Amino acid sequence: MSQARFNVWYLVPLMVFVGLAVFMGFGLQHDPHEVPSPFIGKTAPDFRLPRLEGEGTFSPADMRGKVWLLNVWASWCVSCREEHPLLLKYARMESVPLVGLDYKDDPDAGRKWIDQYGNPYTLTVQDADGRVGINYGVYGVPETYVIDRQGIIRYKQIGPITESVLQEVLLPMIAKLQK
Amino acid sequence: MNRFIVMGRVLVLTAMLGCVAGSWADEAKPLAEDPAVEKRLLDISGEMRCLVCQNESLAASQADLAKDLRQEIREQIQKGMSDQQITDYMVARYGDFVRYRPPVKPSTWALWFGPFLLLLGAVVLLGWVLRHRILKRPPDIPLSVDDKQKIEALLRDQP
Numbered sequence: 521m522s523q524a525r526f527n528v529w530y531l532v533p534l535m536v537f538v539g540l541a542v543f544m545g546f547g548l549q550h551d552p553h554e555v556p557s558p559f560i561g562k563t564a565p566d567f568r569l570p571r572l573e574g575e576g577t578f579s580p581a582d583m584r585g586k587v588w589l590l591n592v593w594a595s596w597c598v599s600c601r602e603e604h605p606l607l608l609k610y611a612r613m614e615s616v617p618l619v620g621l622d623y624k625d626d627p628d629a630g631r632k633w634i635d636q637y638g639n640p641y642t643l644t645v646q647d648a649d650g651r652v653g654i655n656y657g658v659y660g661v662p663e664t665y666v667i668d669r670q671g672i673i674r675y676k677q678i679g680p681i682t683e684s685v686l687q688e689v690l691l692p693m694i695a696k697l698q699k
Numbered sequence: 700m701n702r703f704i705v706m707g708r709v710l711v712l713t714a715m716l717g718c719v720a721g722s723w724a725d726e727a728k729p730l731a732e733d734p735a736v737e738k739r740l741l742d743i744s745g746e747m748r749c750l751v752c753q754n755e756s757l758a759a760s761q762a763d764l765a766k767d768l769r770q771e772i773r774e775q776i777q778k779g780m781s782d783q784q785i786t787d788y789m790v791a792r793y794g795d796f797v798r799y800r801p802p803v804k805p806s807t808w809a810l811w812f813g814p815f816l817l818l819l820g821a822v823v824l825l826g827w828v829l830r831h832r833i834l835k836r837p838p839d840i841p842l843s844v845d846d847k848q849k850i851e852a853l854l855r856d857q858p
Binding site: 552555556557558559560624647650654655656658659660 | 712750751763764767768771790791792793794796
């Protein structure tokens, strides 16, 4: 009895600890701000909003039959500035239309922002009171939606588009949807 | 989960106190606030998470989006929509995540029943370990005459 024999069961707490550590490690990789959107696979909510630049209005129905991106931004949004060079780069690729939604913004400030940083948008609409934003479940600007030919939301990027998101997610998805 | 609900309630209370304090500080509101509507607004928004600052309820948050959503809910209440309709409206936009009390459905089974499963597992394991221990205990061996005499001698020497 005095000779302590190595007992496999003594390893159990260690294994439980390692299991928990791995589990929680994965949890740390996960950004809690990225809430799975209930809109994926659903029809993009309809709206008709005045254009930010020039006259006229725009509605998602105008894009029926085309794959397009809807980018929600605002002149007061700091991350939008971070994202902007990538949008300009995207615009130079001449891929599918990129529609800007100037969310809860003063139209003059929005126009000034575009003048100052460059305009990557095919067209921009103003959502001054944020109603359309609410209907799209926007909660963290910038957000970008990929909408297919049938007007169904296929993907939602929460937060700024990065180089890797553009190359690995958005462009492949656009190519797939355009087939 | 319960902790969230309790926290939510505390936040609601804080928000209510905030409203009281706010009503002293603010200018007169343009719209006469109906206390019944405000009460329902607090009840509903207290059950919901603010998406911007996720540790706050929609009732307590001062984020712009939370203010807009409270206004939206206020208008829906005035339009006579039921609590269920308003909750559905919010869930349609922000998913079940917006609710502090997620519904019981296949994707949330792990959340609702997982803890009880763990508890059950722990009880079964405990029972098994205890049983094992009893079974493995060495049988009682009667003392030999020698040992008995030794013990008696030792006890006698005790002061």
